[in-house]
Amino acid sequence: MATQATAFRTCPVTGFRVHLPAQKLVIVNAVAGVLALTVGGILALLIGLTRWQAVHLLPADLYYRFVSMHGMTMLVFWMVFFEVAGLYFGSTVVLNARLVKPAIGWLAFVLMAVGAVLADVVMLVDKDSAIMFTAYVPMQASPLFYLGVILFAVGALVAVGLFFVTIVAAKVEGRHRGSLPLVTYGLVTAAIIAVFTLLGGAMAFIPTFLWSIGLMAQLDPETYRNLFWAFGHPAQQVNLAAMVAVWYTLATLTTGAKPLNEKLSRFAFLLYILFINLGSVHHLLVDPGLSSPMRIFNTSYAMYLAVVASMVHAFSIPSAVEVAQRAKGYKGLFGWLIHAPWKEPGFAALAVSMVMFGFIGGVTGVLQGMMQLNMLAHNTLMIPGHFHATVVAGTTVAFMGLSYYLVPLMTQKKLVGMAWARWQPYIYGFGLLLLISGMWLSGRMGVPRRSWDVFNFGGAPTFGTDAFNAASGTLALLGIGAIIAVIGGGIFVVIMVSTLLFGKKQQG
Amino acid sequence: MSLAPPQRVWWKPLGRTERLWVTLAVLWAVVLFLMMLVWGAVGKQDTPVETYRTTTQQFTAVTDEFVKNYQVGTDKGVPVVAPPPGGDAYLRASRWAWYPVLELKKGQTYRIHLSSTDIQHGFSLPQEVFSLNYQVLPGYIYVVTLTPPEAGEFPVVCNEYCGIASEKVGHHSMVGKIVVKE
Amino acid sequence: MARKEAGHEEKGFEAPGTLVLVLVFLAWFALAFTVAWSSLGRAWPVH
Numbered sequence: 127m128a129t130q131a132t133a134f135r136t137c138p139v140t141g142f143r144v145h146l147p148a149q150k151l152v153i154v155n156a157v158a159g160v161l162a163l164t165v166g167g168i169l170a171l172l173i174g175l176t177r178w179q180a181v182h183l184l185p186a187d188l189y190y191r192f193v194s195m196h197g198m199t200m201l202v203f204w205m206v207f208f209e210v211a212g213l214y215f216g217s218t219v220v221l222n223a224r225l226v227k228p229a230i231g232w233l234a235f236v237l238m239a240v241g242a243v244l245a246d247v248v249m250l251v252d253k254d255s256a257i258m259f260t261a262y263v264p265m266q267a268s269p270l271f272y273l274g275v276i277l278f279a280v281g282a283l284v285a286v287g288l289f290f291v292t293i294v295a296a297k298v299e300g301r302h303r304g305s306l307p308l309v310t311y312g313l314v315t316a317a318i319i320a321v322f323t324l325l326g327g328a329m330a331f332i333p334t335f336l337w338s339i340g341l342m343a344q345l346d347p348e349t350y351r352n353l354f355w356a357f358g359h360p361a362q363q364v365n366l367a368a369m370v371a372v373w374y375t376l377a378t379l380t381t382g383a384k385p386l387n388e389k390l391s392r393f394a395f396l397l398y399i400l401f402i403n404l405g406s407v408h409h410l411l412v413d414p415g416l417s418s419p420m421r422i423f424n425t426s427y428a429m430y431l432a433v434v435a436s437m438v439h440a441f442s443i444p445s446a447v448e449v450a451q452r453a454k455g456y457k458g459l460f461g462w463l464i465h466a467p468w469k470e471p472g473f474a475a476l477a478v479s480m481v482m483f484g485f486i487g488g489v490t491g492v493l494q495g496m497m498q499l500n501m502l503a504h505n506t507l508m509i510p511g512h513f514h515a516t517v518v519a520g521t522t523v524a525f526m527g528l529s530y531y532l533v534p535l536m537t538q539k540k541l542v543g544m545a546w547a548r549w550q551p552y553i554y555g556f557g558l559l560l561l562i563s564g565m566w567l568s569g570r571m572g573v574p575r576r577s578w579d580v581f582n583f584g585g586a587p588t589f590g591t592d593a594f595n596a597a598s599g600t601l602a603l604l605g606i607g608a609i610i611a612v613i614g615g616g617i618f619v620v621i622m623v624s625t626l627l628f629g630k631k632q633q634g
Numbered sequence: 635m636s637l638a639p640p641q642r643v644w645w646k647p648l649g650r651t652e653r654l655w656v657t658l659a660v661l662w663a664v665v666l667f668l669m670m671l672v673w674g675a676v677g678k679q680d681t682p683v684e685t686y687r688t689t690t691q692q693f694t695a696v697t698d699e700f701v702k703n704y705q706v707g708t709d710k711g712v713p714v715v716a717p718p719p720g721g722d723a724y725l726r727a728s729r730w731a732w733y734p735v736l737e738l739k740k741g742q743t744y745r746i747h748l749s750s751t752d753i754q755h756g757f758s759l760p761q762e763v764f765s766l767n768y769q770v771l772p773g774y775i776y777v778v779t780l781t782p783p784e785a786g787e788f789p790v791v792c793n794e795y796c797g798i799a800s801e802k803v804g805h806h807s808m809v810g811k812i813v814v815k816e
Numbered sequence: 817m818a819r820k821e822a823g824h825e826e827k828g829f830e831a832p833g834t835l836v837l838v839l840v841f842l843a844w845f846a847l848a849f850t851v852a853w854s855s856l857g858r859a860w861p862v863h
């Protein structure tokens with residue numbers, strides 16, 4: 127056991143015992159995530175400036191390639207790499223435990239990295255493989271595209287497995303006693319959902335891969351849509367559960383908040399596991415094939431119990447902050463809020479993330495996912511409008527906020543550019559607010575998503591329409607929002623990279 | 635704090651604020667759920683569910699038959715077809731056109747059979763506010779029963795990415811037409 | 817972290833500020849709900 131004892135260091139600031147091999151894996155996965163975010167962000171600017179019809183930057187071919195790459199790189203690669211970093215952190219550092227078999231963690235990392243690079247390169251160089259991350263059959267990409275996705279998913283599954291084993295070992299070895307901390311509990315929720323998400327992914331992509339190399343018949347298009355969303359939808363719930371776990375973390379780190387009622391918060395996480403995977407049908411609400419009762423039951427996640435869960439978290443996090451702040455002596459109805467640490471990047475990120483996720487992302491998501499209302503929104507720009515409020519303004523902002531603490535803690539370096547970090551969540555959030563409003567308001571007029579030219583339709587269509595000309599203002603808003611958001615995202619990337627490269631060494 | 639194991643027993647009873655909020659949240663969830671049933675019963679818009687299996691050959695044949703029976707003209711080389719009020723109309727999606735142009739009468743109800751003969755497409759009909767949107771799949775007929783309440787010319791836009799041949803021809807140029815007459 | 821447990825008395829609200837915030841949220845949700853369904857009412861009749 128002597129070797130094991132030296133594999134730990136004790137963090138002087140937090141008092142956590144940090145397992146060094148775990149620390150390396152946290153860093154490497156977080157760096158890969160930030161790299162994906164950078165690539166995705168550059169693409170975001172280019173496609174955003176293309177949807178702004180007055181600018182119409184890219185040629186059609188590149189626009190479709192870049193939309194495919196942006197979706198995949200951001201939604202899958204950035205999110206999952208960062209989540210894996212979070213899982214290793216939550217199962218080792220938070221529990222003062224060791225990562226069982228770091229070699230398996232490296233294997234997972236290599237599989238994910240190879241898969242991500244493969245999928246992105248194929249979409250970049252082969253126009254026929256850029257068929258959006260949804261890859262609806264019978265459109266067919268190169269086998270290498272499906273292979274890339276499968277490798278990535280297998281790697282992620284391995285990482286999730288390692289997370290579970292590590293938690294069990296922490297218990298068995300007595301490094302951690304009693305109930306899991308709430309944050310780790312939330313991460314366990316995310317990981318459980320991730321397991322059936324990744325199995326759904328396997329069921330959609332493995333047959334499609336076999337079909338692309340001629341070993342299997344083509345899947346029925348509606349069957350594929352069902353399987354794809356059995357992956358694509360719960361994947362968003364992984365992001366959701368991970369984001370909520372990060373919210374609790376940030377609230378604790380920045381204000382010392384402690385949930386008023388652990389039972390309630392934990393029960394809300396449990397509701398996610400039980401009901402959230404049903405919601406995948408909200409992607410199929412205007413598809414042929416399903417009966418009304420099926421649609422209603424599923425899209426409501428069995429009567430909106432998962433919505434109740436989110437509303438519980440929406441209460442329990444601010445209330446924890448409120449109680450902690452009141453204990454510091456702030457009086458009045460909102461004294462606690464006025465005197466909150468708004469200049470602390472973690473709190474800024476928490477506030478931006480919760481407000482934008484709840485007020486915009488959650489509300490539009492529930493409404494656009496109601497059976498009849500979905501007819502108004504399906505495949506219009508209202509959809510990207512909705513999910514840039516959830517997965518970007520919500521999850522991505524929360525992850526950025528966490529990085530401001532996680533990265534210095536793991537690299538033992540002082541954050542470079544703290545003054546910028548204080549403003550970064552607000553700048554990014556403001557840009558996103560414009561982007562999202564532009565998307566949503568355009569979509570409301572019927573402007574389709576994933577469409578290169580909604581004014582001239584390529585220049586010589588059989589029929590045209592001026593139905594979308596009224597959207598020129600809101601599409602400009604989309605473009606301007608994209609510029610500001612990408613600047614905000616760029617600040618984050620620069621801070622992270624500078625910290626890694628030039629950050630002053632802190633002892634510990 | 636949420637990073638530490640919970641102290642003492644954590645299964646305490648809920649506080650008063652918590653009970654109030656959870657109750658409100660559950661009630662709201664019930665309202666959300668019931669609204670879909672209520673609108674289905676009393677609203678003028680409900681999600682179509684009528685679906686049939688088909689094949690490319692079969693759907694191509696019925697659309698051609700439909701055009702032959704009810705064609706009233708041509709527009710830019712595409713047949714204009716006026717289905718009988720209250721009857722069936724067929725709209726075929728294929729890369730990268732909607733076929734044929736439909737001519738409907740205001741206030742009459744039509745059963746529009748949507749299908750694709752190649753890959754997935756999206757049927758989108760922009761209106762005064764918002765649009766109506768349906769997924770169009772090969773192998774399936776989705777019957778959308780519509781009653782146009784206003785006269786005019788309306789575009790049918792493809793809103794599921796369906797590939798491109800060139801800058802000029804592709805997903806974004808796939809626009810069809812529905813004409814509604816008084 | 818041994819701060820005194822706050823809240824959980826039967827009298828008064830433990831977090832009155834938060835209660836106001838979440839009620840504002842619920843009102844916003846209800847407003848968006850009403851607007852959304854009334855816009856659906858303006859679409860073409862369809863089933």
Ligand code: HEM
Nearest residue numbers: 170173174197200201258259517518522575576608611612
């Ligand atoms: C600076 C921030 C960002 C900007 C300006 C931005 C902008 C855009 C734009 C303009 C589109 C194309 C909409 C269309 O034409 O259909 C898009 C699509 C998308 N974005 Fe973003 N985005 C940003 C960040 C993100 C992040 C962080 C994520 C994920 C975590 C994300 C996920 C997606 C997805 C999944 C799509 C859909 C792609 C598809 O239709 O296949 N975006 N984004």
Ligand SMILES: [Cu+2]
Nearest residue numbers: 755792796808
């Ligand atoms: Cu199409």
Ligand SMILES: [Cu+2]
Nearest residue numbers: 792794796805
């Ligand atoms: Cu299309």
